[in-house]
Amino acid sequence: xGFKITATFTALGEPNRLHIVELLRDGPLTxxxxxxxxxxxxxxxxxxxxxxxxxxxxxxxxxANRRIYKLRLEPFQALDAWLESYRSVWEERFDNLENYLxxxxxxxxxxx
Amino acid sequence: xGFKITATFTALGEPNRLHIVELLRDGPLTxxxxxxxxxxxxxxxxxxxxxxxxxxxxxxxxxANRRIYKLRLEPFQALDAWLESYRSVWEERFDNLENYLxxxxxxxxxxx
DNA sequence: CAATAATATTCCTTGACAGGAATATTCTGT
DNA sequence: ACAGAATATTCCTGTCAAGGAATATTATTG
Numbered sequence: 289x290g291f292k293i294t295a296t297f298t299a300l301g302e303p304n305r306l307h308i309v310e311l312l313r314d315g316p317l318t319x320x321x322x323x324x325x326x327x328x329x330x331x332x333x334x335x336x337x338x339x340x341x342x343x344x345x346x347x348x349x350x351x352a353n354r355r356i357y358k359l360r361l362e363p364f365q366a367l368d369a370w371l372e373s374y375r376s377v378w379e380e381r382f383d384n385l386e387n388y389l390x391x392x393x394x395x396x397x398x399x400x
Numbered sequence: 401x402g403f404k405i406t407a408t409f410t411a412l413g414e415p416n417r418l419h420i421v422e423l424l425r426d427g428p429l430t431x432x433x434x435x436x437x438x439x440x441x442x443x444x445x446x447x448x449x450x451x452x453x454x455x456x457x458x459x460x461x462x463x464a465n466r467r468i469y470k471l472r473l474e475p476f477q478a479l480d481a482w483l484e485s486y487r488s489v490w491e492e493r494f495d496n497l498e499n500y501l502x503x504x505x506x507x508x509x510x511x512x
Numbered sequence: 513c514a515a516t517a518a519t520a521t522t523c524c525t526t527g528a529c530a531g532g533a534a535t536a537t538t539c540t541g542t
Numbered sequence: 543a544c545a546g547a548a549t550a551t552t553c554c555t556g557t558c559a560a561g562g563a564a565t566a567t568t569a570t571t572g
Contacts, residue, residue, distance in 0.1 A: 293418070294413055297412040297418070298414075302559090306406055306409070313489055320518065330518080331561090331562085331564095332560080334519060334521085335561090339559095352518090353517060354519080364489075364490065368483055375476075378476065378477065430549095431548070432547095432549080443549085444531065444532085446549060447530080450550080465538080465548050466539095466547095466549080467548080513572100515571085515572090516571085517569090518569085519567080519568080522566085523564085526559105527559090527561105528557105529558080530558100531556095531557105532554085532555090534553085536549100538549080538550090541546095
């Protein structure tokens with residue numbers, strides 16, 4: 289806990305990192321495996337993983353020579369919670385209400 | 401349609417822009433109002449709004465002298481859909497399954 | 513302890529981005 | 543058409559992030 293949601297967004301804003309996350313959705317992977325599948329050089333893979341790690345999106349588990357990265361759930365749940373407040377917005381068709389209010393305003397206090 | 405989700409993420413990765421979006425959640429606002437509430441100078445507000453606009457997160461509706469910005473629903477729904485595939489991950493406790501697989505692997509084909 | 517595999521870190525360079533200040537644009541009313 | 547309000551754009555500058563290449567670190571095996 290204690291990760292800022294903007295960190296989540298910026299981390300996922302980079303295409304390679306988004307791709308990594310999508311790979312990890314299907315299960316934990318090794319740095320080398322990630323680099324292979326994404327056509328990345330190993331150092332770049334490590335660097336992106338570092339960013340994801342610091343954003344709390346993944347965690348790492350050393351195994352022998354390797355480091356296995358896997359998704360952490362919390363940031364996704366946080367994202368979900370954040371989205372929740374917007375779901376109500378579109379479900380209530382807030383949109384139309386506002387159009388209505390704008391009409392009122394645009395007609396400068398016309399009283400019927 | 402046709403907006404990349406990475407664009408959504410990068411747009412929301414900037415704290416001021418995230419803040420703008422959260423303001424707009426409660427209803428459409430004018431550039432000036434946004435600048436006021438966020439303690440931003442008008443040009444910066446306009447610039448951030450431009451980014452949000454190009455990412456498809458907001459739309460603008462000219463009214464007289466002003467421009468009223470409001471949220472567009474689609475990117476949020478897209479985000480929601482994207483998150484959906486991760487919900488199943490954490491709901492199925494995929495995590496434990498993987499720990500199990502890792503154990504197997506770490507013990508190098510030990511057959512009981 | 514040497515050799516090797518897997519991964520991380522550093523240094524460098526380049527490009528993107530954010531804020532500040534100034535200026536341009538657009539619309540309205542007269 | 544002009545003045546003024548609201549907003550957009552441009553230019554400049556400094557910072558930060560990403561890729562490439564080289565090197566350092568860590569753990570395993572013999």
